[in-house]
């Protein structure tokens with residue numbers, strides 16, 4: 301499974317001590333791309349647990365859709 305994710309940030313988010321979870325004592329960085337608190341995990345990744353291998357998904361306004369995989373080719377290389 302893969303996911304198409306749109307991000308609009310154009311700079312880094314610096315992690316500081318205030319980002320440490322008081323209960324767990326760690327910082328969880330989102331790798332699924334769906335967190336409303338990106339770059340931090342908010343648990344939204346649980347929605348991906350039943351994604352099928354070999355399928356690409358788009359999540360939009362709480363809805364999930366399987367889409368054809370988009371492949372682009374760099375014409376210069």
Ligand code: FES
Pocket residue numbers: 329330331332333334335340341342343344345346
């Ligand atoms: S890894 Fe993305 S919300 Fe948890």
